[in-house]
Amino acid sequence: MTCPPTGPDARLLPFAAAARRTLAVFGAPVELVFVPERQARADRATALRPAFGRSRAAAIVADEALWRDERHAVTPNRYPFANAQRILWPLAVLRDPDLAMWTAACRWADAADGTALVNTIGAAATIGRAHAHLLPERLPFLASLPTRPLRQPPIDAPDGVELCAAEVPFCLLAVRGDAAARAEALVRFGEARLTASWNVVVQQGTAWLYPRRLETPAPHFPFALGAAEVWGRWCYGTRAPFDAATCADLERALVTAGAEPLP
Numbered sequence: 001m002t003c004p005p006t007g008p009d010a011r012l013l014p015f016a017a018a019a020r021r022t023l024a025v026f027g028a029p030v031e032l033v034f035v036p037e038r039q040a041r042a043d044r045a046t047a048l049r050p051a052f053g054r055s056r057a058a059a060i061v062a063d064e065a066l067w068r069d070e071r072h073a074v075t076p077n078r079y080p081f082a083n084a085q086r087i088l089w090p091l092a093v094l095r096d097p098d099l100a101m102w103t104a105a106c107r108w109a110d111a112a113d114g115t116a117l118v119n120t121i122g123a124a125a126t127i128g129r130a131h132a133h134l135l136p137e138r139l140p141f142l143a144s145l146p147t148r149p150l151r152q153p154p155i156d157a158p159d160g161v162e163l164c165a166a167e168v169p170f171c172l173l174a175v176r177g178d179a180a181a182r183a184e185a186l187v188r189f190g191e192a193r194l195t196a197s198w199n200v201v202v203q204q205g206t207a208w209l210y211p212r213r214l215e216t217p218a219p220h221f222p223f224a225l226g227a228a229e230v231w232g233r234w235c236y237g238t239r240a241p242f243d244a245a246t247c248a249d250l251e252r253a254l255v256t257a258g259a260e261p262l263p
Helices: 036-040 057-064 099-112 179-192 227-231 239-244 247-257
Strands: 019-025 028-034 072-076 086-090 115-118 132-135 147-149 162-166 173-176 197-203 206-212 233-236
Touching: 019 239, 019 247, 028 239, 057 072, 057 086, 072 099, 086 099, 099 115, 099 132, 099 179, 099 197, 115 227, 173 179, 179 206, 197 227, 206 227, 227 233, 227 247, 233 239
Parallel strands: 028 233
Antiparallel strands: 019 028, 072 086, 086 132, 115 132, 115 197, 147 162, 162 173, 173 206, 197 206
């Protein structure tokens, strides 16, 4: 199985936030970015989004692929929230990543010393086909949170995998191990998941899992909360809530949108 390329590509779009702020959430640093152009995305998760929409995934892959192999393709992100951001797509029509896609995403994040982010419909995704955002950068938020061993894991961990829970008042799990083992654990967690949606962040040899109860935790955060926010970059499409946001707002957003912690 090949790993998507990690090097620079002139066809990737630059990212420049209109404004930035920094805050601490549960004692760990996060960044707030004002990115009004992301309001132009089709099928954004709002109360007015219809139940069905014609999928754009096949056309995006056919028209915009920078790389492909027999299983996956990589395209630019039209509305980036990070520099040199690209999107990994399965060529098969999948609602959630399969083992091959999880493995490719984990290997890419390791090879690039970067990050892979996965959203699902119901957790900020605007397209139903499985896809992963590949970012050649890391943020400090998740690695700054204290963790403890997961006492009653809902899966049998693959060999070489360590399962932990973040010491926060919502369910945030850390899966540590090599890329192949992490990918197998993600497949098992996907089968064990009893919430309709989740966000996954892969960074620094760890996959962070954030199962979801609510997509938009307004008024604390008035947009669909996605893997970018779990990663530590809170993306605002309008200026007033960006200017007004507090540490308490973001903490409450994560608790409200997430599930109860596991023991």
